[in-house]
Amino acid sequence: MTAQNGSLIKLAGVTKVFYTEDVETHALSGIELEIREGDYVAIAGPSGCGKTTLLSILGLLDTPTRGEYFLDNQPVASLTATQRAGVRNREIGFIFQAFNLIGDLTVYENVELPLTYRKMPSGERKKRVMAALEKVGMTHRVKHYPAQLSGGQQQRVAVARAVGGDPAILLADEPTGNLDSVNGKAVMDLLRALHQEGSTICMVTHDPRYEEYAARSVHLFDGKVVSEEVGKAGAGPAT
Amino acid sequence: MLSDLRHALRSLRSNPGFTLVVVVTLALGIGGNGAVFSLINGLLLRPPAGVAEPERLVNIYTSDFSSGDFGTSSYPDYEAMAVELSAFEAVAAHDVRLLSVSTGEQGEMLAGELVTPNYFATLGMAPAAGRLIGAEDAPAPGGEAVAVISHRLWATRFGSDPAVTGRGLRINGREFMVIGVAPAGFNGMMRPIASDVWLPITVEPLISPGSDDLTSMRSRSLMVLGRLRPGASLAATQDQLAALARRRFEQFRDSWVTVRGEGRRLTAVPEPESRLPPQIGGAAVGFAAMLMAVVVLVLLIACANIANLMLARAARRRREVAVRLSLGASRGRLVRGLLTESLVLAAAGAGAGVLVARWLTDAILRFRPPVAAPIQLEAPLDWRVVAFLAGLAVVAALAFGLLPALQASRPSVVPGLKGELAAGRTGRRFGPRGLLVIGQLAVSLLLLVGAGLFLRSLSRAQAVNPGFDAGNVVVATLDLGSNGYDEARGAVFYRALLERLRAIPGAQGVTLASAVPLVDCCGRRGTRIEGYTAREGESTEINWNVVAPDYFRTMRVQVRQGRALDERDRAGAPLAVMVNEVFARRYWPGQDPLGKRVSITGPDGPYREVVGIVQDGKYRSLGEEPLPFLFVPLLQNYRSSMTMHVRAATDPAGVLRAVRSAVGELDPNLPLYNHTILTEALAVAVLPQRIAAMLLAAFGGLGVALAVLGLYGLTAYGVAQRTREFGIRTALGAEPRDIAVMVVREGVALAGVGLGVGFLLAGAVTRLATRFLFGVSALDPATFVTVGVVLLGATAVASYIPARRATRVDPVVALRYE
Numbered sequence A: 001m002t003a004q005n006g007s008l009i010k011l012a013g014v015t016k017v018f019y020t021e022d023v024e025t026h027a028l029s030g031i032e033l034e035i036r037e038g039d040y041v042a043i044a045g046p047s048g049c050g051k052t053t054l055l056s057i058l059g060l061l062d063t064p065t066r067g068e069y070f071l072d073n074q075p076v077a078s079l080t081a082t083q084r085a086g087v088r089n090r091e092i093g094f095i096f097q098a099f100n101l102i103g104d105l106t107v108y109e110n111v112e113l114p115l116t117y118r119k120m121p122s123g124e125r126k127k128r129v130m131a132a133l134e135k136v137g138m139t140h141r142v143k144h145y146p147a148q149l150s151g152g153q154q155q156r157v158a159v160a161r162a163v164g165g166d167p168a169i170l171l172a173d174e175p176t177g178n179l180d181s182v183n184g185k186a187v188m189d190l191l192r193a194l195h196q197e198g199s200t201i202c203m204v205t206h207d208p209r210y211e212e213y214a215a216r217s218v219h220l221f222d223g224k225v226v227s228e229e230v231g232k233a234g235a236g237p238a239t
Numbered sequence B: 001m002l003s004d005l006r007h008a009l010r011s012l013r014s015n016p017g018f019t020l021v022v023v024v025t026l027a028l029g030i031g032g033n034g035a036v037f038s039l040i041n042g043l044l045l046r047p048p049a050g051v052a053e054p055e056r057l058v059n060i061y062t063s064d065f066s067s068g069d070f071g072t073s074s075y076p077d078y079e080a081m082a083v084e085l086s087a088f089e090a091v092a093a094h095d096v097r098l099l100s101v102s103t104g105e106q107g108e109m110l111a112g113e114l115v116t117p118n119y120f121a122t123l124g125m126a127p128a129a130g131r132l133i134g135a136e137d138a139p140a141p142g143g144e145a146v147a148v149i150s151h152r153l154w155a156t157r158f159g160s161d162p163a164v165t166g167r168g169l170r171i172n173g174r175e176f177m178v179i180g181v182a183p184a185g186f187n188g189m190m191r192p193i194a195s196d197v198w199l200p201i202t203v204e205p206l207i208s209p210g211s212d213d214l215t216s217m218r219s220r221s222l223m224v225l226g227r228l229r230p231g232a233s234l235a236a237t238q239d240q241l242a243a244l245a246r247r248r249f250e251q252f253r254d255s256w257v258t259v260r261g262e263g264r265r266l267t268a269v270p271e272p273e274s275r276l277p278p279q280i281g282g283a284a285v286g287f288a289a290m291l292m293a294v295v296v297l298v299l300l301i302a303c304a305n306i307a308n309l310m311l312a313r314a315a316r317r318r319r320e321v322a323v324r325l326s327l328g329a330s331r332g333r334l335v336r337g338l339l340t341e342s343l344v345l346a347a348a349g350a351g352a353g354v355l356v357a358r359w360l361t362d363a364i365l366r367f368r369p370p371v372a373a374p375i376q377l378e379a380p381l382d383w384r385v386v387a388f389l390a391g392l393a394v395v396a397a398l399a400f401g402l403l404p405a406l407q408a409s410r411p412s413v414v415p416g417l418k419g420e421l422a423a424g425r426t427g428r429r430f431g432p433r434g435l436l437v438i439g440q441l442a443v444s445l446l447l448l449v450g451a452g453l454f455l456r457s458l459s460r461a462q463a464v465n466p467g468f469d470a471g472n473v474v475v476a477t478l479d480l481g482s483n484g485y486d487e488a489r490g491a492v493f494y495r496a497l498l499e500r501l502r503a504i505p506g507a508q509g510v511t512l513a514s515a516v517p518l519v520d521c522c523g524r525r526g527t528r529i530e531g532y533t534a535r536e537g538e539s540t541e542i543n544w545n546v547v548a549p550d551y552f553r554t555m556r557v558q559v560r561q562g563r564a565l566d567e568r569d570r571a572g573a574p575l576a577v578m579v580n581e582v583f584a585r586r587y588w589p590g591q592d593p594l595g596k597r598v599s600i601t602g603p604d605g606p607y608r609e610v611v612g613i614v615q616d617g618k619y620r621s622l623g624e625e626p627l628p629f630l631f632v633p634l635l636q637n638y639r640s641s642m643t644m645h646v647r648a649a650t651d652p653a654g655v656l657r658a659v660r661s662a663v664g665e666l667d668p669n670l671p672l673y674n675h676t677i678l679t680e681a682l683a684v685a686v687l688p689q690r691i692a693a694m695l696l697a698a699f700g701g702l703g704v705a706l707a708v709l710g711l712y713g714l715t716a717y718g719v720a721q722r723t724r725e726f727g728i729r730t731a732l733g734a735e736p737r738d739i740a741v742m743v744v745r746e747g748v749a750l751a752g753v754g755l756g757v758g759f760l761l762a763g764a765v766t767r768l769a770t771r772f773l774f775g776v777s778a779l780d781p782a783t784f785v786t787v788g789v790v791l792l793g794a795t796a797v798a799s800y801i802p803a804r805r806a807t808r809v810d811p812v813v814a815l816r817y818e
């Protein structure tokens, strides 16, 4: 891990252009963004403004067309596919709008999955999985399959999966988008708790209520950062 | 119903790729079945053409040593049967011979039947032209000899001339007059030999001068054929047959006693059960059953493949089905509609399968086994074949259509109406499609193991030392008797022939022999062995060969002791004989066999002195236990039919041509038959193994291709369905290798189960083929392991291709919410 409050992520002039059948879509244009360790950043903006695209670049799922991306002060552009997979596995925890649990795996196996890609011994895995499930309050459902869980429960398991590997940053794309307000709030409370324990979080949302959970809001419009503001939780992570 | 059909046709037309794949797969599967079945039909099921009420016909056999209960009968015995067996409306007899037939120009060896005057009447047959042989054709001495010809000969030699009656025909050097033509398709009553002429049996002395076939009770060469009285049962005839056999034994003990000291038996077998001679019928039926099993299994694999495709299609159609169900269609209706589609597909597949079957049977029938008799294999596309194929198509349609239809119309798919959000369990691995692939792989493994066992049998057979060297030896048979030679003229001919053959450039060794080992072997002689007393019930019938000088040098058979038979062993000289090592060891253990004596003509002799011992060899089959064997010199034991053996230095085909012209120069009318290069003729010895290996390899290969395609399809489909999952896994840090290994491992696990089941299946089933294997156990570990490894490799490749695709899934799909 980097030094306290060091720069974890730095985007410099990141541009993403999609080419489809003669149409160029400038999803992102010249994004400058820095995320420090312990930050809780919300990315907001109207539909189609490039939030998911930004997140996919942050998560090393996609590469920028132009511009530079430093993770832990290292440029990521030159990494091979296998190296990128390793970075995703160790440094990044994903929370998806659609939960994205794997239907054929139990709750336990879903949480364990990123750890197996690390070739971690199973004793260690078990400890981490149980600790993560403990955090989200899902230890009583380890043997269930995702289809046997409610949406809110599924998303909590997904959060456990994201934090189980102790990543440098959690990336969440509309984590409440498929949840009712009660469950949505529960997940947001969970994220706040994680943040307070020291996690760095970058979350996409277009719900102003949830935006307020974040310490900092970045507003995108048409692929550009149009404003940044410090939210209610601007005090930063609890110590 | 009609609307079901219309709907099915429309749906298939809108899916041309799917329809084509299914129809082609079915055509291959059904075509293989059609081909094998029509051959079985032609050989076993189809009644003889032109015969009235064949179910009332019965073949009657006299037991003998080599054929067991199903031996042929003597003419005097036949006469007794004809008079005394009152359960039969009529009893006729026929005797198949190879005859030299010419219509002017060149002679040809054809099969013909010598028949009793009531033969055609007993068969209830009507002529295609002229008339058939009847009672009036028993020729008065000096009367004109008559012949009935086959429809085929009528067409090929007489241009189907309606005025063929009265025209001449030379048979074995004698003039015969054609009196009529047998009905089309009638090949005589000795399947699979196809006869082309029928002669009254009373002409026997004319075509085989000196033969005692019509008078001797020891000469048993007739097939006896009875027609039951209407309503008479076979059981009732058994008593009459037993009584007659008893009377014959009492009256003619000498010729009716067996080696066991009992009397011979008479046995009646209904014609439909004895279309092939019962001795070979059992093996033929077993072999046919094996081939049929193979093609049925291939069809099963094909059906599994199609079912697999249909299941994938059903999954895609869930929404359509859900809509229909919600609109009030009953499940039965839906299943009916889906099954109609299957039936349409099966009908199209069967139609195309007929073409495949035709093509396959043509290819098989073009292959002529190099044996003496004109073998006629037929595979007509008659109603039996059509009915079989139609039935097969319906069964196939149910086999591949029912499961997908039930699956697709399951009411629980109604949630298919809702979009899917929650990740449901796919249960993909051992779902119905997985089970189908497991079944396919198991069956292909069985087929491939079978192919492997037969291939190993072939190579084992090739490794056996037959005790002679067949390389570059040319053989050709001639029958002097068929051209009217007597012994004196024949002996002169042989001397001149050998001289001419020796003069052929490139001929390294030249000889004559009555039998060709492993090809056309051998006569057996009841033999008295000096100094040896047979145990009670022990047979001393010994296989033998009559050979001209130079036989052992030409065939490269080593003389172990004494000398080889040569020019010294001529008429008038002391009678000589050679035996092989087994003979010497068995009958004169620990003694010097040279100078010992044997008689092949009964206890009164003359006795012949052993002048030499030759190495053991294989005579009747490569797999036989060592057999005692006798060699007798031709110069002291005249035979009218001999096979020339000429070893060529380099060019056997050229030498074979030279042999034919040498014979032609000596006697232009003397037909040659069985002329071939010995190594080619030897290939016949392993023909069943070769056919089985070829068919199993071809169909096993097809089966494996289908099974591997099935696994590929299943894996590719699974990968396509799981795009999102792979995206998620990649997003969570799975490396491409992790994904590929996972997909391949799942495929191979499935394959592993299939192969495991296949091994169990093969272990249980291959032993049924033991009688056709040679030198290899039905559980041969090398074959099992090799096939297992090959199949596992193939399945790994089949799942690797979709696995590669899985690794290329863009992880961004994990973020995109559909």
Ligand SMILES: Nc1ncnc2c1ncn2[C@@H]1O[C@H](COP(=O)(O)OP(=O)(O)OP(=O)(O)O)[C@@H](O)[C@H]1O
Pocket (backbone or CB within 6 Å): A018, A019, A020, A025, A026, A027, A046, A047, A048, A049, A050, A051, A052, A053, A054, A206
């Ligand atoms: N693979 C792609 N090919 C082409 N265009 C794309 C692709 N992915 C995204 N886009 C386009 O890029 C733009 C930004 O998309 P993005 O998904 O990042 O928006 P978003 O802010 O996440 O919207 P939402 O709030 O609806 O999720 C959109 O115009 C989108 O159509």
Ligand SMILES: [Mg+2]
Pocket (backbone or CB within 6 Å): A051, A052, A053, A173
């Ligand atoms: Mg988005």
